[in-house]
Amino acid sequence: MQTTLKDDVPLVGIGLHSGRPARVTLRPAAADSGVRFRRVDLSGCDTMIPARYDLVSDTTLNTRLTNAAGVSVSTIEHLMAAIAGTGLHNVLVDIDGPEIPIMDGSARRFVRGILSAGLRRLDAPISAWAVMKTVTLEEGDVTASLSPFSGLTIDFTIDFPDAAIGRQTASMNLSNGTFIRELADCRTFCRRAEVDYMQSRGLALGGTLENAVVIDGDQVLNPEGFRRRDECVRHKMLDALGDLALAGAPVLGAYRGVRAGHGPTNRLLRKAFATPGAMARVTVDAKIAGGMPGFQLVAADLAAVG
Structure with missing residues (x-):
């Protein structure tokens, strides 16, 4: 429900x-x-x-x-x-x-x-958007796609020249409390040169080492370092989940992003909904609900929030 x-x-x-x-x-x-x-x-x-x-x-x-x-x-x-x-x-x-x-x-x-x-x-069944056929967005070296799947999975690859980040790949099935345990604490990140540029243009004025991971080549400027070895790609997965949630209902499908971000994910959603037969509104039964994010959280999941 x-x-x-x-x-x-x-x-x-x-x-x-x-x-x-x-x-x-x-x-x-x-x-x-x-x-x-x-x-x-x-x-x-x-x-x-x-x-x-x-x-x-x-x-x-x-x-x-x-x-x-x-x-x-x-x-x-x-x-x-x-x-x-x-x-x-x-x-x-x-x-x-x-x-x-x-x-x-x-x-x-x-x-x-x-x-x-x-x-x-609430006394109302869950309605979701099921991906019925693969839709792919390709923009240079950036790729984002949605494919059919009974729950929700996110597969992401990033590739940065900074040695502290480099190339990272991660894939997760976000059923039950996976998001809370594995992604929720992963912070936004940026490169030192980008911070200087953004602040010179009146952006990121509230950015500090308390709310972002700042990278400078092979160094992490935050005293505590990364929370997870691959925190950067995990944060990109967090962002992807947030942008996919703008579908207006839970998405049942497999998302894959390579060097993607907010723009490509949004354009992918627009393309998916504009593609005949790619997205179908479905009523979620108990079996499907069991594989969706947030279903039947347990004490260990809650403890992961800190």
Whole structure:
């Protein structure tokens, strides 16, 4: 059955690009309402922004949604990954500005808040998007694809010239609590030269070693180093889950990304939904539900949140 929160989840942090304080509250929502953002700092216009792939207006360094009234919210990908990874289907996200807080650069604090509040089952079946045939996006050396699968798997490859990152590949079936155990704590990363460039252009003003892993050649500038040996590719998988969650319902399929990011994943979704017969809306039965993210979490999964 569909889920929502048992209680509100208030969270406070800093916007990665604005550098300004940001307050967000996750609230329970009715069945079939999905994920919606609401800009509580605005009035006199439509402040509701559904979390949908076709409302993505920018994918430069983050994912931004914009509604028909021009109201937007950005840096949504980590929160969307936490929502999808915990099996939360319906939630209203109140935000007092244009950017979701970056927290520690991962999805861990969002997951912790969701699990602390708890999930409530609703009297409505889960509806999902099943990938019926393979759809591939190729852009130079970047590839992203979706293929049929009964649950959700993500396979990702990155390749950076920096020795501290290099070439990394990982593949995971995201059933049950896999996202929480294996991906939720993996932080966003960037190269030192990119940080200097972004901040010179008024971006990443809230970025620090407290909310991002910074790489300089063969060095990790964060004193604690990586949380996981392959944290970089795992974070790319986290991002992919968050961007796939903009399908508007859980995706049943196998995602593969090679050097992909927010833009290619969004364009892949647009291509998949525009391809006749590629995506089908299905009602999830108990067998399918057992292989989806967030199903029947156990104590060990919750402990992984920290």
